[in-house]
Amino acid sequence: MKILITGIAGFIGSHLAERLHHYGHNIIGLDNFSSYYDVHLKRENADTLKNLGIKIIERDLRVEHLVMALPTDIDYIFHCAAQPGIASSSTFEEYLSNNVIATHNLSDFASQFLNLKLFINIGTSSIYGRDVFCDEEQMAKPISNYGVTKLAAEQIVMSQSRLGHFPACSLRLYSVYGSRERPDKMFSQLISCALNGNKFPLFEGSLKHKRSFTHIKDIIDGLVSVIGKEKLCENQIINLGTNLEYTTQQGIEAVEKLLDTKILMYEQPARSGDQLRTKAVIDKAIQILNYNPSVSLEEGLHEQIQGFKNRS
Numbered sequence: 001m002k003i004l005i006t007g008i009a010g011f012i013g014s015h016l017a018e019r020l021h022h023y024g025h026n027i028i029g030l031d032n033f034s035s036y037y038d039v040h041l042k043r044e045n046a047d048t049l050k051n052l053g054i055k056i057i058e059r060d061l062r063v064e065h066l067v068m069a070l071p072t073d074i075d076y077i078f079h080c081a082a083q084p085g086i087a088s089s090s091t092f093e094e095y096l097s098n099n100v101i102a103t104h105n106l107s108d109f110a111s112q113f114l115n116l117k118l119f120i121n122i123g124t125s126s127i128y129g130r131d132v133f134c135d136e137e138q139m140a141k142p143i144s145n146y147g148v149t150k151l152a153a154e155q156i157v158m159s160q161s162r163l164g165h166f167p168a169c170s171l172r173l174y175s176v177y178g179s180r181e182r183p184d185k186m187f188s189q190l191i192s193c194a195l196n197g198n199k200f201p202l203f204e205g206s207l208k209h210k211r212s213f214t215h216i217k218d219i220i221d222g223l224v225s226v227i228g229k230e231k232l233c234e235n236q237i238i239n240l241g242t243n244l245e246y247t248t249q250q251g252i253e254a255v256e257k258l259l260d261t262k263i264l265m266y267e268q269p270a271r272s273g274d275q276l277r278t279k280a281v282i283d284k285a286i287q288i289l290n291y292n293p294s295v296s297l298e299e300g301l302h303e304q305i306q307g308f309k310n311r312s
C-alpha cells in the first residue's frame with residue numbers, strides 16, 4: 001500500500017514509518033522539521049528512514065500550495081504532524097496554525113484523492129479535559145490550547161468523513177513514551193537528568209498526577225492495525241492507551257530503580273493546562289482493532305534508556 005505519514009521525522013511518525021516499511025508498504029513522509037525541539041534529532045530520525053529507502057518531502061502543511069506537491073494516489077494517510085505539548089513557550093498562533101490550519105489544508109487536499117482508503121487522524125486524550133477516565137462518547141472539555149486545537153483538527157477530518165469526501169477515523173493517544181520520545185516529555189527529561197546529573201524540573205502538585213503511560217510499541221501496534229479494517233474504523237474515534245495507571249511519582253521511581261540513582265529535583269510553578277489524570281478506557285480498541293497493549297512500564301523504560309544511551 002502507498003502510505004503518507006505527516007510529521008514523519010518526529011517521535012511517533014518515525015516509529016510508525018519504520019514499522020510500516022518493515023511490513024512492506026511504500027511510505028512517503030512529510031515534515032517541516034519545526035524547531036519546537038532540537039532539529040538535529042528530527043534530522044537523525046529522517047536520515048535513518050531515508051537509509052531504509054523511505055522518501056521524505058520537506059514541506060510545511062500550513063502552506064496550502066506546498067501541500068499540493070504531494071502525490072494523489074495514496075491509499076492511507078496517517079496525520080501525525082502537530083504542534084504538541086503544553087509548553088508555555090508555544091504560542092496560541094503556533095497551535096492554531098500547526099494543528100488547525102495545517103489539518104484543514106491537508107484534509108482539503110485529501111478530498112481530491114480517488115483511492116484513499118482511510119485518513120487516520122492522530123488525536124489525543126488531551127481533548128477530554130482535566131480528569132480523564134472515560135470512553136469516546138464523553139464530551140470533550142479541553143483545558144489547554146493544545147487540547148482545543150487538536151479537537152478542532154480532529155473535527156475537521158471527521159467532518160470530511162461525515163460528508164462522504166473520504167473515509168476517516170481518529171485515534172486518541174495516551175501519554176506515549178519510548179526511544180526517541182520528544183525531549184520535552186517527562187521520561188526523556190528524567191533519563192537525561194539521571195544520566196547527566198542534572199536537576200529535573202518538577203511542576204508543583206504533579207507528583208500525584210496519574211497517567212496511562214503507553215509504550216510506543218503498543219501505540220504502533222494499534223495504529224498499524226487499522227490497515228485493512230477501514231470499514232470497521234470509518235467515522236470512528238478510538239482511544240489508544242493502556243488501562244494501567246501510574247502517578248508521576250511512580251514514574252520517577254521506576255526510572256530511578258532502573259538506573260540505580262536518585263534524581264535531583266527543583267520545583268517549578270504548576271503548568272497551565274496540565275491534566276490531573278488521564279486513564280485510558282480501551283474497550284473500543286480491543287473490540288474493533290483487537291488491540292492488546294502488553295509492554296510493562298519497566299520493559300518500556302528499559303527500551304527507552306537503551307535508546308537514549310545509543311543516541312548520546
Ligand SMILES: NC(=O)c1ccc[n+]([C@@H]2O[C@H](COP(=O)([O-])OP(=O)(O)OC[C@H]3O[C@@H](n4cnc5c(N)ncnc54)[C@H](O)[C@@H]3O)[C@@H](O)[C@H]2O)c1
Binds near residue numbers: 013035081124
Ligand atoms: N507523544 C505523545 O505522548 C502524544 C500523545 C497524544 C497524541 N500525540 C499526537 O501524536 C502526534 C505526534 O506527536 P509526537 O510526540 O511524535 O510529536 P513530534 O513533535 O515528535 O512530531 C511531530 C512532527 O510534526 C512536524 N510538524 C509540525 N508542524 C508541522 C507542519 N506545519 N507541517 C509539517 N510538519 C509539521 C514536526 O516537525 C515533528 O517532526 C501529534 O499529532 C500529537 O498531537 C502525541
